[in-house]
Amino acid sequence: MSARAGIVVTGTEVLTGRIADRNGPWIADRLLELGVELAHITICGDRAHDIEAQLRFLADEGVDLIVTSGGLGPTADDMTVATVARFCGRELVLDDELEAKIAAILKNLMSRIGEADFEAVRAANRKQAMVPVGAVVMDPVGTAPGVVVSGKPTVVVLPGPPRELQPMWRTAVELPAVRDAIAGRTIYRQDTVRMFGLPESGLAETLRDAEQHLSDFGALEITTCLRRGELEIVTRYEPDATDTYSKLVEMLRDRHGQHIFSEDGSTVDDQVAQLLTGRRIATAESCTGGLLAARLTERKGSSAYLAGGLVAYANDAKTDLLGVDPALIEAHGAVSEPVAEAMAAGALDRFQADTAVAITGIAGPDGGTHEKPVGTVCFTVALADRESSTRTLRLPGNRADIRERSTTVAMHLLRRALSDDKD
Amino acid sequence: MSARAGIVVTGTEVLTGRIADRNGPWIADRLLELGVELAHITICGDRAHDIEAQLRFLADEGVDLIVTSGGLGPTADDMTVATVARFCGRELVLDDELEAKIAAILKNLMSRIGEADFEAVRAANRKQAMVPVGAVVMDPVGTAPGVVVSGKPTVVVLPGPPRELQPMWRTAVELPAVRDAIAGRTIYRQDTVRMFGLPESGLAETLRDAEQHLSDFGALEITTCLRRGELEIVTRYEPDATDTYSKLVEMLRDRHGQHIFSEDGSTVDDQVAQLLTGRRIATAESCTGGLLAARLTERKGSSAYLAGGLVAYANDAKTDLLGVDPALIEAHGAVSEPVAEAMAAGALDRFQADTAVAITGIAGPDGGTHEKPVGTVCFTVALADRESSTRTLRLPGNRADIRERSTTVAMHLLRRALSDDKD
Numbered sequence: 099m100s101a102r103a104g105i106v107v108t109g110t111e112v113l114t115g116r117i118a119d120r121n122g123p124w125i126a127d128r129l130l131e132l133g134v135e136l137a138h139i140t141i142c143g144d145r146a147h148d149i150e151a152q153l154r155f156l157a158d159e160g161v162d163l164i165v166t167s168g169g170l171g172p173t174a175d176d177m178t179v180a181t182v183a184r185f186c187g188r189e190l191v192l193d194d195e196l197e198a199k200i201a202a203i204l205k206n207l208m209s210r211i212g213e214a215d216f217e218a219v220r221a222a223n224r225k226q227a228m229v230p231v232g233a234v235v236m237d238p239v240g241t242a243p244g245v246v247v248s249g250k251p252t253v254v255v256l257p258g259p260p261r262e263l264q265p266m267w268r269t270a271v272e273l274p275a276v277r278d279a280i281a282g283r284t285i286y287r288q289d290t291v292r293m294f295g296l297p298e299s300g301l302a303e304t305l306r307d308a309e310q311h312l313s314d315f316g317a318l319e320i321t322t323c324l325r326r327g328e329l330e331i332v333t334r335y336e337p338d339a340t341d342t343y344s345k346l347v348e349m350l351r352d353r354h355g356q357h358i359f360s361e362d363g364s365t366v367d368d369q370v371a372q373l374l375t376g377r378r379i380a381t382a383e384s385c386t387g388g389l390l391a392a393r394l395t396e397r398k399g400s401s402a403y404l405a406g407g408l409v410a411y412a413n414d415a416k417t418d419l420l421g422v423d424p425a426l427i428e429a430h431g432a433v434s435e436p437v438a439e440a441m442a443a444g445a446l447d448r449f450q451a452d453t454a455v456a457i458t459g460i461a462g463p464d465g466g467t468h469e470k471p472v473g474t475v476c477f478t479v480a481l482a483d484r485e486s487s488t489r490t491l492r493l494p495g496n497r498a499d500i501r502e503r504s505t506t507v508a509m510h511l512l513r514r515a516l517s518d519d520k521d
Numbered sequence: 522m523s524a525r526a527g528i529v530v531t532g533t534e535v536l537t538g539r540i541a542d543r544n545g546p547w548i549a550d551r552l553l554e555l556g557v558e559l560a561h562i563t564i565c566g567d568r569a570h571d572i573e574a575q576l577r578f579l580a581d582e583g584v585d586l587i588v589t590s591g592g593l594g595p596t597a598d599d600m601t602v603a604t605v606a607r608f609c610g611r612e613l614v615l616d617d618e619l620e621a622k623i624a625a626i627l628k629n630l631m632s633r634i635g636e637a638d639f640e641a642v643r644a645a646n647r648k649q650a651m652v653p654v655g656a657v658v659m660d661p662v663g664t665a666p667g668v669v670v671s672g673k674p675t676v677v678v679l680p681g682p683p684r685e686l687q688p689m690w691r692t693a694v695e696l697p698a699v700r701d702a703i704a705g706r707t708i709y710r711q712d713t714v715r716m717f718g719l720p721e722s723g724l725a726e727t728l729r730d731a732e733q734h735l736s737d738f739g740a741l742e743i744t745t746c747l748r749r750g751e752l753e754i755v756t757r758y759e760p761d762a763t764d765t766y767s768k769l770v771e772m773l774r775d776r777h778g779q780h781i782f783s784e785d786g787s788t789v790d791d792q793v794a795q796l797l798t799g800r801r802i803a804t805a806e807s808c809t810g811g812l813l814a815a816r817l818t819e820r821k822g823s824s825a826y827l828a829g830g831l832v833a834y835a836n837d838a839k840t841d842l843l844g845v846d847p848a849l850i851e852a853h854g855a856v857s858e859p860v861a862e863a864m865a866a867g868a869l870d871r872f873q874a875d876t877a878v879a880i881t882g883i884a885g886p887d888g889g890t891h892e893k894p895v896g897t898v899c900f901t902v903a904l905a906d907r908e909s910s911t912r913t914l915r916l917p918g919n920r921a922d923i924r925e926r927s928t929t930v931a932m933h934l935l936r937r938a939l940s941d942d943k944d
Binding site: 111113115117118122123125127130141143144151155173175212217223261296301302319320322328378389390391392394395396398399404412448449462463495497 | 529532534536537538539540541545546547549550551553559560561562563564565566567571574575578582594595596597598614627646652684720721722724725728729732735743744745747748751753757758793804806809811812813814815817818819821822823827828829830832833834835837838841842871873885886887894917918919922924
């Protein structure tokens with residue numbers, strides 16, 4: 099016995115790609131944590147027929163739980179609650195108490211943003227207080243309430259903005275209606291091995307060998323994913339297959355030990371943050387234009403080790419602000435190992451840092467030459483107390499790919515340099 | 522008559538949110554350009570049953586075309602071609618010519634990355650040369666070929682990596698099998714109005730009025746989307762509803778003129794890039810940690826106007842590298858209007874720029890106070906030949922939201938300052 103779920107993401111702006119859906123993946127993660135098997139995510143526009151067809155499809159596939167996101171707003175293209183009500187065979191009724199709550203929220207909002215015509219806005223939002231008969235109502239996080247309609251399947255209706263959806267999901271999973279729907283869930287383990295620099299076909303071969311040599315291999319649900327040079331192997335298994343998983347990890351270590359950088363779920367960002375404890379880092383970026391500094395500052399508390407960074411896009415910014423000798427640029431070009439080294443040295447000096455990373459490259463689409471084609475990127479990691487290390491790579495893809503991948507490569511070079519330093 | 526399509530995205534890594542799907546939205550855009558109505562995007566894991574259920578669902582919904590992405594690789598969890606063959610009632614056969622092509626590609630790849638065991642890898646990839654009987658084969662862009670199986674619906678099978686999928690899609694749409702499937706397409710127009718700073722409920726009211734006052738309002742398919750303070754109104758309509766659309770735009774201008782920044786599909790990024798022609802800009806960022814510089818350098822050719830940027834995360838970086846008077850930080854705090862102004866002035870000076878943007882704020886989760894809660898962000902836009910303009914905002918959301926939204930706000934303040942400058 100197990101519990102299966104489906105996710106219905108509504109919104110023409112999501113279907114047509116004008117905004118990227120963040121809710122499907124987020125709910126998927128939460129379901130996985132709960133041990134609920136996610137079968138399908140479906141996305142459709144703001145059309146009642148299509149929403150209903152997706153609900154029907156998931157019900158026909160026998161899922162126990164459907165979670166919908168979006169379509170709870172005040173505009174006419176928001177129709178999820180009404181569609182779910184029809185699908186579940188329930189009438190829509192005005193919930194007076196809920197209407198009063200929404201009105202109070204709006205009044206407060208209006209007073210803050212100083213909108214004059216409160217009554218008109220309130221009328222627009224009255225629709226949001228219409229709920230299916232017998233549904234459990236979840237109070238708004240923004241202005242839209244959510245609902246849960248019990249049945250086979252049980253349907254949880256959540257608002258589209260992630261900031262509203264996420265707290266409301268936490269409310270939903272505590273409700274008896276939802277707990278009952280997923281009562282059959284299995285507790286899975288999930289473990290992740292991350293590698294850097296191994297081609298996917300090399301891993302495929304190892305996995306085929308594992309299939310032949312590990313007797314209980316079928317108990318492991320393995321998915322692999324290659325992304326910007328990082329290869330992620332995620333394995334899901336029931337607790338009694340733990341030994342089989344350990345054997346798989348041993349095989350991976352034997353064959354690809356030098357490529358494995360994480361077996362505990364940690365990302366390179368986690369590891370770099372850890373390794374930077376007690377240090378002071380500065381960045382010097384050209385083609386990545388600030389992406390590395392932005393990535394390092396994504397995490398809270400990064401001010402403890404990040405002094406700052408310089409985006410030296412123009413050559414005179416490299417010379418004036420990082421002290422790169424113009425003769426070096428003249429002799430080797432701005433994209434060259436000597437310039438990367440000088441940029442890193444400049445960052446160490448100017449930010450009074452003990453750790454620096456410099457990136458200079460050609461992200462394209464223009465600026466490539468026969469000798470230095472688009473994708474050529476030079477990296478230097480400099481530690482105050484050691485020799486710096488410099489590498490040049492040719493990265494594939496378009497401008498965005500090259501910039502992102504350069505940032506990831508820089509993170510890995512930094513991780514290696516700081517790990518060596520600890521040895 | 523019209524043509525409808527569905528997209529099936531396969532991959533457990535996508536379903537479980539470990540990687541974000543970029544193919545669904547991209548194909549959605551291409552279909553829209555072609556005048557093909559996209560009804561559904563469905564996502565499932567690497568499970569034959571679920572893939573087949575989705576194909577069946579879309580066929581039952583009467584779509585003319587199904588496009589699949591992913592599951593064409595060499596590993597055992599790649600099963601899309603076999604599943605599509607079964608769904609279409611076709612046998613799988615080895616395509617010798619295709620096998621030779623894949624072998625040649627692999628040989629070349631191996632020689633570049635220096636992998637020794639070519640035969641093993643080749644065997645792993647032989648599976649990729651198995652195609653449904655009678656299918657049209659599209660040559661690999663990477664190592665995976667695509668296939669088109671004609672029928673009702675016609676199925677186009679594309680590889681998962683966007684770099685491979687995108688060129689192959691361009692091949693696919695030129696094939697007679699695909700042209701025939703979408704022969705019933707309607708040519709729609711699609712126009713976009715973008716606003717900044719208007720709450721969604723204000724727009725909802727205007728749209729309700731438009732519904733009452735515009736006789737042919739039903740001919741407009743309007744979707745609205747609020748994202749980081751930007752409100753996007755996308756309208757799709759057949760050419761004979763052009764007048765109705767013009768009247769809608771007039772209503773929007775009348776009521777929300779000061780909020781509209783784009784009526785021609787241009788983004789704030791497009792407009793800022795245009796306005797920066799002939800100028801030299803530098804950034805000075807604290808809480809956004811390089812995101813603004815990274816955003817400005819996303820676009821090719823940005824080196825023509827971006828000198829560089831400073832990420833001044835630590836206070837001493839603000840004083841040493843931007844020349845902010847430490848007494849100013851002492852008196853007002855690092856997150857204050859005087860410090861934002863000094864940072865912008867410093868950026869103008871150090872980068873010898875004529876345009877500068879400074880951002881200093883509290884992205885959280887720590888560091889907020891009663892007086893300056895998390896989300897407090899100060900912005901200065903400085904133009905060399907004019908007085909600078911400074912604003913303080915309180916932005917909602919978590920650390921990532923605040924950083925992203927600050928970047929967007931900075932783009933709009935920059936746009937306004939540069940537009941005023943042109944008047």
